[in-house]
Amino acid sequence: MPNTLLEITSPHIIHCGQGAFERIPAEATRLGSRAVIVTGRRLHGSEQIAELVRNLESRGAAAHIADPVTAEPTVDMVDELAGFLRSKQADVVIAIGGGSVMDCAKAAAVMAVNEGSTEDYQLRRREITNPPLAQIFAPTTAGTGSEATRVSVLTNPRIGVKRSISHPLMTPDVVMLDPDLTVSCPLYLTTTTAMDAFSHAIESAVSTKATAYTRHTALAAIEKLGAGLPRCQADPSDTDARLDCLLGACLAGLAMQQGMGASHSLAPALCIFTGMRHSEAIAVLLPHSIRLNIESVPAVYDEVKRALGTDDIAGRLEELCSTGGFACSLARFGVKESDWPAVREIMSRYASHRQTNPVEVTNDYAEKLFLRAVRG
Numbered sequence: 501m502p503n504t505l506l507e508i509t510s511p512h513i514i515h516c517g518q519g520a521f522e523r524i525p526a527e528a529t530r531l532g533s534r535a536v537i538v539t540g541r542r543l544h545g546s547e548q549i550a551e552l553v554r555n556l557e558s559r560g561a562a563a564h565i566a567d568p569v570t571a572e573p574t575v576d577m578v579d580e581l582a583g584f585l586r587s588k589q590a591d592v593v594i595a596i597g598g599g600s601v602m603d604c605a606k607a608a609a610v611m612a613v614n615e616g617s618t619e620d621y622q623l624r625r626r627e628i629t630n631p632p633l634a635q636i637f638a639p640t641t642a643g644t645g646s647e648a649t650r651v652s653v654l655t656n657p658r659i660g661v662k663r664s665i666s667h668p669l670m671t672p673d674v675v676m677l678d679p680d681l682t683v684s685c686p687l688y689l690t691t692t693t694a695m696d697a698f699s700h701a702i703e704s705a706v707s708t709k710a711t712a713y714t715r716h717t718a719l720a721a722i723e724k725l726g727a728g729l730p731r732c733q734a735d736p737s738d739t740d741a742r743l744d745c746l747l748g749a750c751l752a753g754l755a756m757q758q759g760m761g762a763s764h765s766l767a768p769a770l771c772i773f774t775g776m777r778h779s780e781a782i783a784v785l786l787p788h789s790i791r792l793n794i795e796s797v798p799a800v801y802d803e804v805k806r807a808l809g810t811d812d813i814a815g816r817l818e819e820l821c822s823t824g825g826f827a828c829s830l831a832r833f834g835v836k837e838s839d840w841p842a843v844r845e846i847m848s849r850y851a852s853h854r855q856t857n858p859v860e861v862t863n864d865y866a867e868k869l870f871l872r873a874v875r876g
């Protein structure tokens with residue numbers, strides 16, 4: 501591995517374990533006095549959030565609840581939430597939800613204190629000059645690892661692209677990994693979001709730019725996810741297993757700092773073409789991309805095999821998907837082989853992760869991966 505200059509970012513504090521959620525009011529009032537809570541549809545209006553508001557108020561903080569984030573975030577959703585944060589003069593943002601909630605909140609926390617529209621920063625690479633509002637993140641799925649990263653992935657529906665905004669200071673300040681928040685996550689979502697976390701870890705481990713820090717963190721993530729997911733699938737209420745998956749996803753987020761691989765090159769185009777979720781596209785692509793890559797860096801994949809406890813990484817992931825009610829085939833989402841030119845055209849608007857895959861993701865490589873994924 502090259503000894504490159506590396507900038508590592510991470511949250512200041514990660515609370516891990518049952519009861520972490522109850523620490524939100526103490527952390528929030530340490531960081532500010534006017535909190536806005538951002539959630540998804542399921543938690544919005546719940547007794548759990550109402551109680552959080554009461555606990556914040558009992559500590560002398562103002563607390564407001566933003567409209568729920570109900571879809572993968574767009575630049576317009578971020579502008580709207582940033583406006584809400586400004587209107588409440590918020591100084592701390594509490595995001596409780598999955599990747600969409602966290603990415604929307606993360607971007608809004610920075611846009612609330614920077615001029616212009618989110619699109620300026622996403623498309624025109626305007627420089628972020630002011631540090632974001634304080635952020636406390638509590639994931640309700642073990643998947644994106646957004647709680648550990650400086651990145652917010654946003655859709656721009658006007659021109660049909662998915663592109664991120666990022667800044668080192670956008671990394672959340674405090675993270676609550678509380679397994680009680682994920683026990684109600686259904687089997688299918690538990691499985692597909694875990695596949696996204698697996699992809700972050702595996703693709704970071706084999707990245708052409710991997711460093712000792714990112715590779716070792718990635719391997720630790722694979723070990724946690726590999727140990728946790730089968731137990732979550734067998735017993736959804738197993739909080740130890742849920743915590744293993746939360747830790748695995750968070751470690752994968754920490755590892756994801758040196759570029760990823762082929763499944764993340766092609767997934768955004770598939771999401772735009774089919775409307776499928778990011779985690780579903782990744783779950784389909786990951787095993788196929790591993791089979792296309794494995795001969796190029798066998799020694800690194802041997803480390804992945806050891807961390808996962810299997811000789812057949814792709815086969816083991818497909819087995820876990822099958823247990824979770826998910827088939828690794830694009831045909832299940834109505835995609836046909838003849839759709840490749842249209843998907844390729846959308847993909848041509850992205851250049852991400854092509855060079856950090858162990859085999860460069862050329863158009864030929866991407867076509868091969870697409871066709872294998874359609875056939876399943």
Ligand SMILES: [Fe+2]
Pocket residue numbers: 644696699700764778782
């Ligand atoms: Fe991902």
